[in-house]
Amino acid sequence: MTERPRIEVTIAAPIDEVWRALREKDRIRHWHGWDAPGLDDEIDLIYFQGFAEDAQARTLGVQEGDHIVLEPAGEGTKVTLTRAPRGVSPEWDAYYDDITEGWATFLQQLRFHVERQPDAPRRTAFFAGTTAGAPPLVTELGLDEVATRPAGSAYRATLAGQHVGGEVWFRSSHQLGLTVDAWGEGLLVVAFMPPGEQKPDGAAMAVLSTFGLDEAAYAELNERWAAWWGPRYPAPAEPIPGTEA
Template sequence: MNDVQATDTPRLEIRVATTVGAAWRALRDKDVIRQWHAWQSGELEAELDSIYFTDVVEDEANHTLVPNGGDKFEIKEDGDGVRIILTRAPLSGDAEWDAYYDDVTEGWTSFLHQLRFALERKPGETRRTLFFGNRGTYSGTVVERLALDGVGEPGSRYTATLAGEAVEGEVWFRSEHQLGVTVDAWGEGLLVIAGTGPSATDPSGTSMALLSTYGLDEDGYSLLDKRWSQWWSENTGK
């Protein structure tokens, strides 16, 4: 059982307008977890089983959870909402695995903001996702090429043309390497552009686009996939 307690490692925190009970269910109910963790793929179910339900340390009374891997979740009351805190596990000492430590941290940043979105905007709703990734183009470059670099602060409205589609929505969050915006046309969906900055292992940086959609019919979803597949290929090289 992995009960590593992380110290002096990245600490990610979000405030969510929800209850402690709802936030705890979002960490312990697989039907809820799959609506915010990562994206739909053939490996998602196995990933959820491995992270959240295999060799975990769970303290329901104090609302803390150490998933398989050693990262630690804490849920704390905060006025009329909660704070969800994720403290990363220390480096493992395995150079091959530790090379992806920053990528995993950025992934958790994206997923926590998807968690807040699911709890605040889409409780009980089912998402349908698209994912695109590139290890040779920095996420900030993708934001610029989407002409989203000039959007305002979180909570402000924006309009843009994304992959040939005129859209509008709200700026959801910003961080050093990430931008999240809601997209009204996707059933008030969520677009997250994320990645890692240039480094010795990735001199060009990395990027991914994660699109969460709600209620699109098959034609609408297929058209969105086609538009983004073409845009991503033309603008990131993959």
């Protein structure tokens, strides 16, 4: 039997607080996905339709068998998500790895929400594109050295023309997360997949979570990133699966 992928995140907050962030729609909007017209419908579909919840045990089963468990970890909470087996939903098997990477992003955004921005509304910018013939996204952003530092390390960098600082939030095989002071202590998550057999065009993604920016500052950020992103990682002919949130 193929081993089911597991994603583990430890959050510096009591288990009851993390559970509320998983079960209250207004809180889920602060960390799941990114701003898009279909976000509320997606939240309802994943977390409140066809789910299996044991509130006392702090476990939650969602969408075709993905299983989330919360456990005390010292003064914090360990969140473990175990993916459903391949074959449970054959029509989604082609996107199995994309969904796994999506969960890795969302759980880190959950941790950031609970630990850093539990009350502030977020506003996001989202970019996705293909990678054929393009350098790795971390390299193109000038973050190769930053990406070697352990989580919690301070950094300074220039992101799409803006001088910023913060700390390394997380690093995985295909993703890098950084807090960004200039975005109201926001969060940047970037992901990069080179072209391969299942993804002939590859895939790149960036989620920019911002807090407290006024309309002019948010518009400037979005426009600057769009101008930087488009020539490097052009949009695919069809939407990249998992980027519709």
